[in-house]
Every structure is written in structure tokens, then in C-alpha cells.
Amino acid sequence: MEDHIKQALMEIVGSENFTDDLIELIPYSYDASDHDHRPEVAVWPIRTEQVSQILLLANAHRFPITPRGAGTGLSGGAVPACGGLMMDLCKMNRILEIRIADRQVIVEPGVVYADLENVLAPHGFFFPPDPSSSSVCTLGGNVATNAGGIRGAKYGTTRDYVLGLEVVLPNGQVIRTGSGCIKSASGFDLTRLFVGSEGTLGVITEIALKINPKPIETKTSLGSFSNLSDAGQSVIEIMQSGILPSVLELLDENTIHVLREQGRMDLPYVAAMILVETDGYTEAETSFQMDKVIEVLKKNHATEIRMGESKKEAEALWKIRKSIGSVAAQLRTHNVSEDVTVPLSKIVDLIKGISNILHHYGLPFVIFGHAGDGNLHPRIMYDRSDPDQVERLHKAVEEIFKLTCQLGGTLSGEHGIGLAKAPYMSLEHDPVRMDWMRAIKKLFDPHNILNPGKMALGN
Numbered sequence: 001m002e003d004h005i006k007q008a009l010m011e012i013v014g015s016e017n018f019t020d021d022l023i024e025l026i027p028y029s030y031d032a033s034d035h036d037h038r039p040e041v042a043v044w045p046i047r048t049e050q051v052s053q054i055l056l057l058a059n060a061h062r063f064p065i066t067p068r069g070a071g072t073g074l075s076g077g078a079v080p081a082c083g084g085l086m087m088d089l090c091k092m093n094r095i096l097e098i099r100i101a102d103r104q105v106i107v108e109p110g111v112v113y114a115d116l117e118n119v120l121a122p123h124g125f126f127f128p129p130d131p132s133s134s135s136v137c138t139l140g141g142n143v144a145t146n147a148g149g150i151r152g153a154k155y156g157t158t159r160d161y162v163l164g165l166e167v168v169l170p171n172g173q174v175i176r177t178g179s180g181c182i183k184s185a186s187g188f189d190l191t192r193l194f195v196g197s198e199g200t201l202g203v204i205t206e207i208a209l210k211i212n213p214k215p216i217e218t219k220t221s222l223g224s225f226s227n228l229s230d231a232g233q234s235v236i237e238i239m240q241s242g243i244l245p246s247v248l249e250l251l252d253e254n255t256i257h258v259l260r261e262q263g264r265m266d267l268p269y270v271a272a273m274i275l276v277e278t279d280g281y282t283e284a285e286t287s288f289q290m291d292k293v294i295e296v297l298k299k300n301h302a303t304e305i306r307m308g309e310s311k312k313e314a315e316a317l318w319k320i321r322k323s324i325g326s327v328a329a330q331l332r333t334h335n336v337s338e339d340v341t342v343p344l345s346k347i348v349d350l351i352k353g354i355s356n357i358l359h360h361y362g363l364p365f366v367i368f369g370h371a372g373d374g375n376l377h378p379r380i381m382y383d384r385s386d387p388d389q390v391e392r393l394h395k396a397v398e399e400i401f402k403l404t405c406q407l408g409g410t411l412s413g414e415h416g417i418g419l420a421k422a423p424y425m426s427l428e429h430d431p432v433r434m435d436w437m438r439a440i441k442k443l444f445d446p447h448n449i450l451n452p453g454k455m456a457l458g459n
């Protein structure tokens with residue numbers, strides 16, 4: 001990047017919010033995925049107007065911009081694939097309005113998920129998506145990736161809560177979408193277009209989010225099965241039993257094995273486990289729901305059902321689920337975590353198919369995830385310094401994506417496409433759909449300055 005452009009950037013954001021120092025740029029070369037590429041400069045804007053001026057400058061001089069929240073993305077969305085400028089939104093982190101009467105909050109994109117949770121808790125409200133990275137990820141990143149979480153089967157994903165946005169478009173224009181109301185049937189839904197657009201269509205600078213009253217009661221149980229099909233059938237039957245559990249997680253045989261052997265947990269030798277939580281506003285409500293769940297687990301031959309009767313017991317059950325990532329990571333130096341998603345009736349086929357693929361390629365793995373919404377996380381462990389393991393990993397991942405699409409599924413339930421899944425987009429989206437996505441990108445960003453190289457939208 002030429003010196004006069006760097007000078008112009010410093011004039012926009014101030015020299016304290018600009019860097020081209022190699023040491024400071026290195027952390028911006030990667031996110032939580034397998035991908036890396038270094039930017040030439042980084043800026044920390046603090047006002048929408050600055051974002052707009054930077055985009056105008058980028059359009060005039062044709063340099064790429066990668067928006068970034070906390071860099072916890074698992075698909076390489078915040079990796080600056082074409083170099084250029086890294087725009088870190090972390091300093092735009094004010095909670096602007098808490099409007100309990102209107103059931104909404106207005107925030108800047110750099111607000112960390114957990115900080116919003118803490119501010120809402122005294123009001124008895126919450127923002128439900130709850131990604132596992134909630135202590136660090138930003139709300140801007142959540143909106144840009146349409147993040148989801150463990151409570152998705154009941155509460156949906158980020159998209160279901162975004163009422164409106166302020167977005168700076170690639171030509172520097174500032175657009176405000178949505179209506180400030182809980183519902184609106186007025187015009188094209190531009191808000192939804194930006195949610196999940198992964199920083200390719202505009203930079204999100206303000207977000208209006210719907211919030212919910214927070215349930216105060218929960219019940220937790222863990223069912224074990226000697227047969228994966230029984231566990232899969234339980235998932236289907238729980239979801240059609242007339243109640244919606246707040247959590248419905250499935251652990252496959254490998255996951256249980258790794259937790260038992262590597263994590264030294266007291267777990268039975270079974271083919272699958274299901275962790276279920278029900279929530280509500282009264283004890284009677286949560287118990288009624290949990291009774292239905294237990295009925296289904298028993299009907300489908302659960303070999304053991306552990307109940308979290310006390311808070312301590314419930315935490316012990318949750319610990320099993322929450323330990324998977326860290327325990328599995330001990331098996332090899334690196335791992336990738338996919339988030340393939342299928343219709344509920346195909347979960348068992350997906351688990352069996354993925355197991356076959358990964359056994360064939362001889363890589364250690366665990367399969368677990370949010371069975372209640374069909375979203376599974378095959379996590380594959382490997383050593384990046386061994387080219388043979390890397391090649392086997394890539395082949396296995398491609399086969400997993402093919403299988404998922406054959407089962408009527410989607411490449412990503414919550415992590416987004418970014419760089420990691422861009423080569424596989426055409427497995428899921430036919431040429432007509434891909435053409436329209438590329439046409440939309442071209443309409444918003446004719447010079448391709450915003451997050452180029454992502455989502456197979458063209459370089």
C-alpha cells in the first residue's frame with residue numbers, strides 16, 4: 001500500500017488507530033480456522049463516518065478491506081485473503097440503548113456477546129443465540145455469520161433476532177434497514193440479506209436486536225443408547241412430542257470413547273448419548289417438558305438415564321458436553337470443526353456416513369452437536385506438519401460435504417462459508433443460485449473491495 005494512502009487512513013482514524021507494524025499485523029493474519037494471510041495495514045475505526053470514508057478511499061484506490069470482530073470465526077471469514085486493510089471493529093463497542101419496553105437493544109458491532117448478556121441479566125432478559133464462543137465473539141461477527149448455538153432448536157439463530165441494521169456500503173453510503181418494530185412487512189427484507197453476508201456486502205456499524213424474557217427454571221438429563229438409531233429416533237420423537245427442549249445434544253460413540261479414555265470420565269460403553277435441557281418460567285413447566293422427554297428416551301430403549309436433580313448434578317452432566325472440544329484437541333496438534341446440518345430424519349445417516357469416511361481416511365475424530373436442529377460438529381484431529389494427513393483431511397472433508405448435500409443438508413449451520421467452504425458452494429447451490437449471489441455481490445460491490453475471496457463470490 002502506497003504511503004499517501006496510509007497517510008490518508010491516518011487522517012481518517014488518527015495515527016493511534018492505524019498500524020502497519022508487522023508485530024501488530026501478525027494476529028490479524030488468522031482467525032480460529034486453518035487459514036492465514038497477512039494484511040498490509042490495520043485500522044480501528046470508532047465512528048460510522050470513519051468507516052464510510054475508508055470505504056470511499058478503498059474504492060478510489062482499489063484496495064481490499066476485511067471487516068473483523070474478535071477473529072473467532074471457524075471458516076476463515078476474517079482472514080484477509082487478498083491482503084490490504086484489516087478493519088477491526090472492536091472499538092465500536094458501545095451498548096447504545098436498552099429498550100426493555102420495546103423488547104430490543106441497539107448496539108455497536110464490537111460489543112462482546114457476554115457483555116450484552118451481563119447487561120440484560122438484571123432486567124430478566126436475554127439475547128438467545130448463545131454461541132459457545134460467547135465470552136469473546138462480537139455481535140457484529142454474530143450477525144455477519146448468522147451465528148447459532150446450543151439452544152438453536154428452540155430459539156433459532158441470530159437472524160431471528162436482528163430487527164434492523166446500519167451498514168456502510170462499499171461505495172461509502174450508509175444504509176439503515178429494518179423498522180424499529182418487532183415485526184414489519186414493508187418492502188424487501190434488506191436486513192436478512194446482510195445477516196450472514198460475512199462482510200462481503202457492507203460493514204455493519206449498528207445493530208437492533210430483539211431480546212427475550214429469560215427462563216428461570218431448567219431441567220437436565222442425559223440418556224445413553226446401545227444403538228445409534230435409537231438415539232436418532234429419540235431426537236425425532238422428542239421434537240414432535242409437543243414440547244421444544246432448549247437443548248438437545250447428541251454425542252456419538254467416538255466422542256464417548258474419547259471422553260472416557262482421554263478425559264478419564266465415568267461414562268458407559270454405549271453407541272450414543274443425548275443431553276437434554278428443558279427450560280421455562282415455572283418448575284411445573286420444565287418438569288412437564290422433561291417428563292415427555294424421559295418418556296421418549298425410555299420408549300426408545302435408553303440403557304441409562306441420568307437426571308441432573310440438583311444444580312451440582314446438572315453441572316456434572318453439562319461438563320460431559322462442554323469438555324468435548326478440549327479433550328478431543330489433545331489427540332493431535334490441529335483440528336477442524338465442521339458444522340454440517342441435515343433434516344432431523346437424516347441425522348443417523350449423516351453420523352454413520354461421516355464415521356465411514358473418517359475411518360477410511362484413518363484420522364481421529366469425534367461427532368457431536370446440536371441434534372435438535374440437525375447441526376452436527378464432526379471434529380477431525382490431524383497434524384498440519386504432515387502433508388499426508390493434510391491430504392487425507394481435505395479428501396475426507398470434501399466427502400463429508402458431498403454426503404451432507406446428498407442428504408438434503410447444508411454446508412454450514414452456523415459457522416458460515418468464508419474461505420474454508422468456498423470451494424464447495426456449488427455442491428449445495430445450483431448455478432442459477434450461485435449466479436444470483438454473484439450478481440448481488442456485484443451490485444453492492446462492483447470493484448470487489450469488501451472481503452474478496454470469500455463465499456465463492458468471485459475474486
Ligand SMILES: Cc1cc2nc3c(=O)[nH]c(=O)nc-3n(C[C@H](O)[C@H](O)[C@H](O)COP(=O)(O)OP(=O)(O)OC[C@H]3O[C@@H](n4cnc5c(N)ncnc54)[C@H](O)[C@@H]3O)c2cc1C
Pocket residue numbers: 031032066067068069070071072073074076077078089109130131132133136137138139140141142143144145146147148149150198199200202203204205414415418451
Ligand atoms: C471455541 C469456539 C466456539 C465457537 N462456537 C460457536 C457456536 O457455538 N456457534 C457459532 O455460530 N459459532 C461458533 N464459533 C465461531 C465464531 O465464534 C462465530 O462465527 C462468531 O459469530 C464470530 O464472531 P467474531 O466477532 O469472532 O467474528 P470474526 O471471526 O472476526 O468475523 C467473522 C465474519 O464476520 C465478518 N464481520 C465481523 N464483523 C463485521 C462487521 N461489523 N461488519 C461486517 N462483517 C463483519 C468478518 O469479515 C468475517 O467474515 C466458535 C468459535 C470458537 C473459536
